[in-house]
Amino acid sequence: MNLEERVIVLDLDFTLINVNTTFDFLNFLRPRRFYIFSKILKPVAFLNRFLERDVYKFLLVLLCIKGMPEKLLRKRSIEYYSQIGKKYINYQLLKYVTSLPLKKILITASLDIIAENFKNFGFDIIIASRTYYKKGKLHRFVDLFGRKHTIVQHLKRHYKEIIIIEDSPEQKYYEIDNVRVLSPRNICQNI
Numbered sequence: 543m544n545l546e547e548r549v550i551v552l553d554l555d556f557t558l559i560n561v562n563t564t565f566d567f568l569n570f571l572r573p574r575r576f577y578i579f580s581k582i583l584k585p586v587a588f589l590n591r592f593l594e595r596d597v598y599k600f601l602l603v604l605l606c607i608k609g610m611p612e613k614l615l616r617k618r619s620i621e622y623y624s625q626i627g628k629k630y631i632n633y634q635l636l637k638y639v640t641s642l643p644l645k646k647i648l649i650t651a652s653l654d655i656i657a658e659n660f661k662n663f664g665f666d667i668i669i670a671s672r673t674y675y676k677k678g679k680l681h682r683f684v685d686l687f688g689r690k691h692t693i694v695q696h697l698k699r700h701y702k703e704i705i706i707i708e709d710s711p712e713q714k715y716y717e718i719d720n721v722r723v724l725s726p727r728n729i730c731q732n733i
Contacts, residue, residue, distance in 0.1 A: 549701045550639060553708035554650035554657060557726045561630045563652040568606045570622045579605045596687040612675045615655050623659035635726050640664045649693055651686040669693055691715055
């Protein structure tokens with residue numbers, strides 16, 4: 543099997559975009575509901591470390607947007623994307639990454655309806671937490687929080703080197719032999 547040389551894997555939240563896009567989108571979409579539930583559920587966030595799942599995010603997403611029509615969510619995600627563009631994007635990192643002549647993959651725990659809007663940033667592939675719909679309404683989602691390393695494991699079969707740029711990398715990345723993890727701050731300092 544012929545392996546391609548290298549691939550860049552980039553994270554979205556707090557790497558390419560200086561915000562948690564899922565929470566920011568929920569607040570954009572349902573500000574009152576998000577405010578109330580984010581305060582009530584805050585104590586649940588400590589469970590994330592023990593369960594290796596983002597329970598806080600899981601509950602917030604379901605309480606804020608479960609049952610909303612897919613068409614409305616997609617329309618509002620485009621509106622959200624056009625609003626955050628100038629405000630939160632790490633333009634130095636974006637410029638650097640897009641200048642590289644490598645395949646670029648965005649792997650994020652953000653919702654797919656949000657992440658897919660970033661395709662025009664030059665990503666060849668976008669992999670995100672997947673939303674599922676029943677009768678045209680949001681029914682559930684599968685979160686990539688703590689699971690992005692499994693995707694990188696699959697990528698290693700196709701690339702000699704995987705360069706991951708992420709603000710808070712999963713520890714399991716370091717167990718994969720052909721992976722190099724870089725901080726977005728280090729890259730931007732060297733531009």
